[in-house]
Amino acid sequence: MDYQLYYWPTIQGRGEFVRQVLEEAGARYRDVARETGKGAGVAALMGFLNGRNIERPPFAPPFLKAGKLVIGQTANILQFLGARHSLAPKNEGGRLWTHELQLTMADLLVEIHDTHHPVAADLYYEDQKKEARRRSTDFLKHRLPKFLGYFEQVLAKSSRGENYLAGMRVTYADLSMFQIVAGLNYAFPRAMAGAARKYRRVVALHGRVQERPRIAAYLASPRRIPFNDEGIFRHYAELDAG
Amino acid sequence: MDYQLYYWPTIQGRGEFVRQVLEEAGARYRDVARETGKGAGVAALMGFLNGRNIERPPFAPPFLKAGKLVIGQTANILQFLGARHSLAPKNEGGRLWTHELQLTMADLLVEIHDTHHPVAADLYYEDQKKEARRRSTDFLKHRLPKFLGYFEQVLAKSSRGENYLAGMRVTYADLSMFQIVAGLNYAFPRAMAGAARKYRRVVALHGRVQERPRIAAYLASPRRIPFNDEGIFRHYAELDAG
Numbered sequence A, B: 001m002d003y004q005l006y007y008w009p010t011i012q013g014r015g016e017f018v019r020q021v022l023e024e025a026g027a028r029y030r031d032v033a034r035e036t037g038k039g040a041g042v043a044a045l046m047g048f049l050n051g052r053n054i055e056r057p058p059f060a061p062p063f064l065k066a067g068k069l070v071i072g073q074t075a076n077i078l079q080f081l082g083a084r085h086s087l088a089p090k091n092e093g094g095r096l097w098t099h100e101l102q103l104t105m106a107d108l109l110v111e112i113h114d115t116h117h118p119v120a121a122d123l124y125y126e127d128q129k130k131e132a133r134r135r136s137t138d139f140l141k142h143r144l145p146k147f148l149g150y151f152e153q154v155l156a157k158s159s160r161g162e163n164y165l166a167g168m169r170v171t172y173a174d175l176s177m178f179q180i181v182a183g184l185n186y187a188f189p190r191a192m193a194g195a196a197r198k199y200r201r202v203v204a205l206h207g208r209v210q211e212r213p214r215i216a217a218y219l220a221s222p223r224r225i226p227f228n229d230e231g232i233f234r235h236y237a238e239l240d241a242g
Helices: A014-023 A039-049 A073-086 A092-117 A124-157 A171-189 A187-196 A200-210 A213-219 B015-025 B041-048 B074-084 B094-118 B125-157 B172-187 B189-200 B202-211 B215-217
Strands: A002-006 A026-030 A063-067 A069-072 B002-007 B028-029 B065-066 B067-073
Touching: A002 A014, A002 A039, A002 A171, A014 A026, A014 A039, A014 A171, A014 B215, A063 A073, A063 B002, A069 B094, A069 B125, A073 A092, A073 A171, A073 B094, A092 A124, A092 A171, A092 B067, A092 B074, A092 B094, A124 A187, A171 A187, A171 A200, A171 B074, A187 A200, B002 B015, B002 B041, B015 B028, B015 B074, B015 B172, B065 B074, B065 B125, B067 B074, B074 B094, B074 B172, B094 B125, B094 B172, B125 B189, B125 B202, B172 B189, B172 B202, B189 B202, B202 B215
Parallel strands: A002 A026, B002 B028
Antiparallel strands: A002 A063, A063 A069, B002 B065, B065 B067
C-alpha cells in the first residue's frame, strides 16, 4: 500500500509522529506538501481542508490518504498504521492500552505547545511572552514531572520487561515517546538535563528508538526536517529552567 | 456486561461523555466514585491512579473497568463502547471517521477549558483572570467559529443526510457534540445566542440528541450532575461575548 501524507512542509509538528511510523514500517509514502508540481505542495493540502472534492474533510493536518480513505487526527492515523504494520499489539487489551498512551502523549503535546502560545496560536510569541513565561514555569515545575513520572512508572511496572511501553515489542507509542523526548531536549535543554537522571527509563527508551536502523537512517536523511522555532517544540532560552 | 466508571464525583467533566454513551446504550454501570462504602468513593479512584494493584495505570480519570480491562482516555473509552453497543459504524472508514471527529472535539474541549485556565490548571481562576480574558476573547472570535463552522460543514456535506455527523445513525460523536453545545450554552450564553443562527445544523443536532428517550431520561435524573463552576464548562460573565 502506498500512502500520501499531508502536512505543513517546513515543520516537524504533528506530522512527524506519522512520518516516524511510516519510516519504521518501511512503508512507501509521499510527503505531498513538500513536493512541487501539479497536485502537490501546500495547495494540494488546502484542497482537502477547504472540503473541495471530499465528503469527510479533516479539520487540520496531518492527514493520511490510504487508498480511498482519508484519515485525520494524529492518534487516529497511528492507530490505523499500527494495526496494519505490526506496530501495535494484536489483542484488544494491548491495542487499547497503546492508544491510551498515545492519547496521553497528545495531551502532553498540547501543553508543550501552549508553553509558548498560552493565549492564542494565531498571535505571535512576542505578543504573549509574559503569559508564556508564567505558563512555562508551571509546566516545568508541575506538569512535565507529572507526565514523565507517569511514563517512567509505566515502563517500571510492565511485567513484560521495561524495554517498551506496551510490552516486549516496539509500538507506535514508543516512537512518539522518542519524538517527545527529542523535542523536549531541543526546547528545554536545561530542564531536561535534570530530568534525565530522574526518568532514566524514559530516556533509555528514547535512545533505544533512536538506534533502530530505519529510524536512524530516517533521522540522518533529508526527509527529517530539523527542529526550528516554528513548530511545537521551540527553544526560547527564557522559557527554560533557570 | 457490567461497567464501572471512575470519575470525579462532583463535576460533569470528561466523565460526562462516557456517562452519556453508557446511558444511550442502556448499559448497566456503576459510577464508582459517586458511591460510598468499601471499594467506592474517590479513594477507589485514587487507588488506580496511584498504580496500586494495576499494571497499566491510567494517567487521569475518566477510566472504565470492563471485565478485566481498565481503559483510560475518553476518546479511547468511547471508541471501545461505540463498537460494543452499535454507537459507531461497523465499516473501517466509518469507524475511523467517527474517531477522528471525536478527537477533534477533544481538541476543542482543551481549548474550552483553557479559556478560564490559560496559565495553569492547578492555579485558581482568580490568579489568571487577566490571561483568561485575553484567551477567551481570541477563543470566541477565532477558534470557536472555526470548530463550529467545521462541524456545520461536516453535517452539510454528508451525502447520507445531515441528521448525524457520521451518517444516518447516531454515534458516540453525536452524543459528544450534544454535550459540547450544552456546555457552551452554559458557559457562553451571549456568544452562543449569536452562534445559534450561524450553525443551525449543529444546534439542531444538539436538540435531536437531547430528545432521544434514554438521553432525556438521563438528563432528568439525579445521575446527571448539573453544570457548575468547577468543571470544564464554567460561566464567568466577564469571559463571555460583550
